[in-house]
Amino acid sequence: MWNAHITEEDYKIIPKEEWDIRDTIPQLAYLTHNFVRYYGKYIPPIATNLVKRYTERQDIILDNFAGCGTGLVEAKLHGRNSIGVEINPLGVLASKVKTTIIDPRKLSDTFMDLLQKSSLDISNLEEKNNEVTLSIPSKADFSSIDKWFTSKQINHLGVLRHHVFGLEEDDALKDFFKLAFGAIIRRCSLAFDGEVRPHINKKKKPRKVLVAFKDKVEDMIERMKLFSQETAKDVFTKVFQHDSRDLQKIVDDESVDLIISHPPYLNAFDYAPVFKPTMHWLDLKYLTTRKEEIRAWPATNKKLVDKYFSDLDKCLTEMYRVIKPNRKCCVVIGDCTIRKKPLATHKVIINLATDKGFKIERIISRKPWYTTGRYSYDPRALKLEYILVFGLN
Ligand SMILES: C[S@@+](CC[C@H](N)C(=O)[O-])C[C@H]1O[C@@H](n2cnc3c(N)ncnc32)[C@H](O)[C@@H]1O
Numbered sequence: 513m514w515n516a517h518i519t520e521e522d523y524k525i526i527p528k529e530e531w532d533i534r535d536t537i538p539q540l541a542y543l544t545h546n547f548v549r550y551y552g553k554y555i556p557p558i559a560t561n562l563v564k565r566y567t568e569r570q571d572i573i574l575d576n577f578a579g580c581g582t583g584l585v586e587a588k589l590h591g592r593n594s595i596g597v598e599i600n601p602l603g604v605l606a607s608k609v610k611t612t613i614i615d616p617r618k619l620s621d622t623f624m625d626l627l628q629k630s631s632l633d634i635s636n637l638e639e640k641n642n643e644v645t646l647s648i649p650s651k652a653d654f655s656s657i658d659k660w661f662t663s664k665q666i667n668h669l670g671v672l673r674h675h676v677f678g679l680e681e682d683d684a685l686k687d688f689f690k691l692a693f694g695a696i697i698r699r700c701s702l703a704f705d706g707e708v709r710p711h712i713n714k715k716k717k718p719r720k721v722l723v724a725f726k727d728k729v730e731d732m733i734e735r736m737k738l739f740s741q742e743t744a745k746d747v748f749t750k751v752f753q754h755d756s757r758d759l760q761k762i763v764d765d766e767s768v769d770l771i772i773s774h775p776p777y778l779n780a781f782d783y784a785p786v787f788k789p790t791m792h793w794l795d796l797k798y799l800t801t802r803k804e805e806i807r808a809w810p811a812t813n814k815k816l817v818d819k820y821f822s823d824l825d826k827c828l829t830e831m832y833r834v835i836k837p838n839r840k841c842c843v844v845i846g847d848c849t850i851r852k853k854p855l856a857t858h859k860v861i862i863n864l865a866t867d868k869g870f871k872i873e874r875i876i877s878r879k880p881w882y883t884t885g886r887y888s889y890d891p892r893a894l895k896l897e898y899i900l901v902f903g904l905n
Pocket of ligand 1: 577
């Protein structure tokens with residue numbers, strides 16, 4: 513069903529374009545983009561270029577694999593409305609916090625209070641005062657917690673979690689601090705910071721919990737200040753924790769002006785396991801997410817590959833239903849290799865989309881300029897990243 517059947521001749525005549533984006537990771541991590549490390553996101557200029565090229569102010573953009581909200585942040589910065597759909601609750605939390613403006617003074621006041629209470633509790637804990645309340649994920653939920661964290665880190669994180677989860681402020685403010693807490697989990701664990709899938713780094717000295725939290729929150733507040741100055745105030749960003757294979761209840765027929773779609777890349781990695789420790793500390797449903805997410809790895813399993821493409825096929829049906837006539841639908845995707853054999857995932861997607869009634873109008877390609885670490889997927893497998901621009905027949 514999913515074998516690429518586009519002919520070489522047909523492929524050749526599709527207009528091509530190359531984007532050469534060489535900004536470094538720090539240059540790309542501006543404003544709220546830097547709030548949390550979400551592995552496997554696209555770089556902001558991909559969204560910026562598509563938003564500027566294919567939409568006007570006040571248009572509605574759908575990002576149906578919103579991840580941590582990169583596309584939604586760019587939409588808001590450029591005065592476009594957006595709808596984000598994402599199955600992973602960590603991505604949903606990040607997408608909301610990165611696009612919700614909060615008064616920095618309110619953030620600073622709450623932060624001072626949080627910090628004071630947490631440092632007092634940590635001092636008490638070190639003096640073996642049993643009065644301190646800890647909030648630690650249960651072993652029933654997170655059985656491998658002792659593998660990833662030293663007992664000292666578990667206790668300090670437990671203190672901070674107790675105060676963050678106990679905040680009685682409104683949801684947006686509480687979510688801001690929850691995300692900051694989630695953002696330090698990897699650094700405070702025994703896992704490599706930079707690897708996509710978590711692996712123990714025997715040489716690692718984990719960061720002190722309160723120092724890491726203080727640095728993170730101070731940086732986030734500064735960025736929130738700038739974001740609120742630079743972003744449009746007259747547009748909405750709606751984020752749904754939902755499955756992109758069925759958008760019936762959340763997106764109307766022919767209602768969006770641009771789709772930017774960035775599904776998991778086949779044979780790269782599945783998302784939930786990458787965030788497992790963070791999701792447990794944030795009390796986000798790891799197992800449910802694992803069951804519901806579109807699986808992309810390992811592609812040596814033929815059933816998984818069939819299911820991956822049939823899942824994308826369902827998403828494309830929905831994308832075709834919700835896009836307005838004469839507007840564009842863009843799919844960002846990388847090819848893969850399976851047992852050293854290349855599979856042109858982007859060509860398969862062109863076939864699936866064409867069968868729905870989409871018309872491939874342009875293929876943009878870019879070479880990623882950095883790779884993601886020792887345990888990540890083979891960077892040679894991902895020579896190019898494609899942006900497939902579809903119109904409607
Ligand atoms: C390549 S990432 C998107 C990253 C995003 N562009 C960003 O910059 O953060 C793919 C996302 O698809 C999500 N996902 C997987 N299955 C899904 C589904 N059935 N519905 C919605 N999202 C899903 C994953 O959790 C992951 O966040």
